[in-house]
Amino acid sequence: MGTDSSIVRFEDVSLHFGDTPALDHVSFEMGAGETRVVFGAAGSGKTMLLKVAVGLQKPDSGRVFLFGQDITHLSEERLFDLRARVGILFQEGALFDSLTIADNVAYPLENQRILQTVGAGSEQRSIEERVVETLRFVELEQTLDKFPSELSGGMRRRVGIARAVVTQPELELYDSPTAGLDPITAHTIISLILKERDTRNTATIIVTHRYQDGQLMANFRYNPNSGEIEAAPRGSEETVDTKFLIMQAGRLVFEGTEPEFLACTDEYVRKFARPGAS
Template identity: 45%
Template sequence: MIKLENIRKSFGEKVVLQDVTAEMEAGKTNLIIGASGSGKTVLMKCMVGLVKPDSGRVLYNGQDFTAMNDKEKKGIRQEIGMLFQGSALFDSMTVEQNVMFPLDMFSMGNYKEKQKRVAECLDRVNLSDAAKKFPAEISGGMKKRVGIARAIVLNPKYLFCDEPNSGLDPQTSLVIDKLISELTKEFNITTVINTHDMNTVMESGDHIIYMYQGLKQWEGTNKEIVFAKDEKLNDFIFASEFLRDAKEMRQMEMFQDQNWRSKLPANKKEDPGTGA
């Protein structure tokens, strides 16, 4: 797992993160949500080492990532897969070459071994037929799947996704959400997703952190979020009348489910500070 302990970060006089403590669990889709300027992007950058927190610790399976030198951090980074918002594929490389790029950087295997691993990953994201194509020759959804194949080619323990559904139509977004969720569970990956997509929140949110003005305002699951009493969270998630109606329908469906009702904590109280 990845554990955050009292993460604080400021840029000049602007406080971006205030004592954020949380755990990102293995085998689960961990979401960070929040409005623009809430601190969620900076929080993810602190987790992967692109930004150093002013105080606090980021622990990877108990190892203090923030205290490591560059050489020590390299070992952790080799266990990290990244899916970028714009896919970030190399236009001059084929799909196959793009997926092979991390293997060329970090793997000691020969070309045939690398080619075999690339083929396995492309097959897993249903892109075997696109191996020889260039990024300009494939759709936006296919580019995202190439990005996922590249992110998992090194068998990462940790997968970070920045707005994986950005620019995609709703149907393609569902495909990407399902694929990431399946890979997370299949390989027991600690997946962290930065997203504004409410479908991702409701369908894939095994563990959700809602950021508000640098604070962890609420924490829970996609089922618990339907019954959350936190006003700021509800204003963000269920902003439109349509979504408020959808929330009420989901609540009714879940109350009719006897199995779910038995799991709902009867006396769970929300913390005034975090809404959790």
């Protein structure tokens, strides 16, 4: 197992709500710049995995490490510092609907300023510039003064991504970024995720139920010259170390690279290996 250079590490983590296990003896590890794709049926604990990873939920047993620090019992105030280095996209975006888009995206930056944490490059340029820049990244710079209720679901997701990446964190967590979107918008979202990952070599965990998302994450990369994603040649060094994690009823039933994933004979795992699976 890795040492303190890991970004996220779960050691035998369990979490129960009443009698139902949300996480059941889950252990895995992820290093810098790596990608993890998490599949699983509804209620299998995928969202819980992300929440426990940043300490939004405390496990009942086991240990969780974030950026090499044991956060299992860390207090909220101390977690804030670590969370400043993580970008999270929640399901549905979770934008603050009482704030404008600009304020939403600026929120993490304002917060860093209030908490006086030093983010990479956050003090070099004014917050407004960064907000505009980030919205341009997700191609929504014209929505600065709108409210989340005025945007479509896909646009809200994109703003969510903008908010998640505006602080240029080392770790990105995406919770079902393409759920409920049409294939074209979904493709756009994944493209943005890849763009973010490949531009700054961010560690990425993406929870999804679509095989295509995993496939793209594993095999495609962002080309800054063309502004599009394209298939990375197999076996090249530019391929990001991508592993698939399959969750079933809180247990991690499979962890492996894409070839291993496709070769798995487990019936449950194979469900996610088929395109169009949802």
